Amino acid sequence: xxxxxxxxxxxxxxxxxxxxxxxxxxxxxxxxxxxxxxxxxxxxxxxxxxxxxxxxxxxxxxxxxxxxxxxxxxxxxxxxxxxxxxxx
Amino acid sequence: xxxxxxxxxxxxxxxxxxxxxxxxxxxxxxxxxxxxxxxxxxxxxxxxxxxxxxxxxxxxxxxxxxxxxxxxxxxxxxxxxxxxxxxx
DNA sequence: CAGCTATTTTGCTGATTAGCAAAATAACGA
DNA sequence: TCGTTATTTTGCTAATCAGCAAAATAGCTG
Numbered sequence: 157x158x159x160x161x162x163x164x165x166x167x168x169x170x171x172x173x174x175x176x177x178x179x180x181x182x183x184x185x186x187x188x189x190x191x192x193x194x195x196x197x198x199x200x201x202x203x204x205x206x207x208x209x210x211x212x213x214x215x216x217x218x219x220x221x222x223x224x225x226x227x228x229x230x231x232x233x234x235x236x237x238x239x240x241x242x243x244x
Numbered sequence: 245x246x247x248x249x250x251x252x253x254x255x256x257x258x259x260x261x262x263x264x265x266x267x268x269x270x271x272x273x274x275x276x277x278x279x280x281x282x283x284x285x286x287x288x289x290x291x292x293x294x295x296x297x298x299x300x301x302x303x304x305x306x307x308x309x310x311x312x313x314x315x316x317x318x319x320x321x322x323x324x325x326x327x328x329x330x331x332x
Numbered sequence: 333c334a335g336c337t338a339t340t341t342t343g344c345t346g347a348t349t350a351g352c353a354a355a356a357t358a359a360c361g362a
Numbered sequence: 363t364c365g366t367t368a369t370t371t372t373g374c375t376a377a378t379c380a381g382c383a384a385a386a387t388a389g390c391t392g
Contacts, residue, residue, distance in 0.1 A: 333392100334391100334392090335391090335392090336390080336392105337388100337389090337390080337391105338387100338388085338389085338390105339386105339387080339388080339389105340385105340386080340387070340388095341384105341385080341386065341387085342383105342384085342385075342386085343382105343383095343384090343385100344382085344383090344384105345380100345381090345382090346379100346380090346381090347378105347379080347380080347381100348377105348378080348379070349376100349377080349378070349379090350375100350376090350377080350378095351374105351375090351376090351377100352373105352374085352375095353372105353373095353374090354371105354373090354374105355370105355371080355372075355373100356369105356370080356371065356372085357368100357369080357370070357371085358367100358368085358369080358370095359366105359367090359368085359369105360366085360367080360368105361364100361365090361366090361367105362363100362364085362365085362366105
């Protein structure tokens with residue numbers, strides 16, 4: 157499982173997550189909204205998937221991605237611990 | 245100002261922040277706790293400083309680093325927005 | 333100023349990353 | 363099976379990054 161923070165460090169990947177926050181989208185719909193080649197985006201999808209930040213499911217020839225909110229919340233909790241002085 | 249998430253993506257830098265959460269430390273004290281060469285750590289301090297995550301001040305020949313909690317909280321708020329559907 | 337301590341900057345190498353075009357894979361319908 | 367659409371994988375290049383040793387800088391003390 158790739159590090160969640162590494163996955164979040166890319167502006168492109170945060171943009172993908174921001175789009176998915178509104179609703180689940182297919183790879184093609186995401187490609188319509190972000191001006192990068194599809195193979196490039198596909199690589200980003202892989203990073204997000206490995207980090208557990210999104211899940212993918214195929215319907216026929218299209219693949220729909222959705223954000224995995226609980227993993228974002230875990231990252232959030234880790235950051236929150238950096239602001240508090242008590243034991244983790 | 246370097247991206248906060250890029251700065252947070254390194255485990256070494258998150259470890260530095262975790263140490264600084266307890267109390268402000270000099271560069272040497274951090275080097276005593278993390279098994280990396282001082283020049284390597286100095287590079288990490290620079291990244292954290294550029295991201296605004298820590299501030300440094302020199303007392304004589306020693307430099308003390310302290311965590312800038314408010315910037316960590318800004319990153320936290322950005323992550324929080326990824327989990328909520330309403331407008332930012 | 334000379335020597336000492338704390339820390340950074342420089343310069344290098346090897347590893348990782350982001351981007352793309354081209355090729356491959358998967359599913360569908362005629 | 364052939365062609366079309368959706369998407370990924372492969373293979374490449376240029377750029378960035380992490381680590382270190384050596385050199386440079388900053389401040390202190392005698």
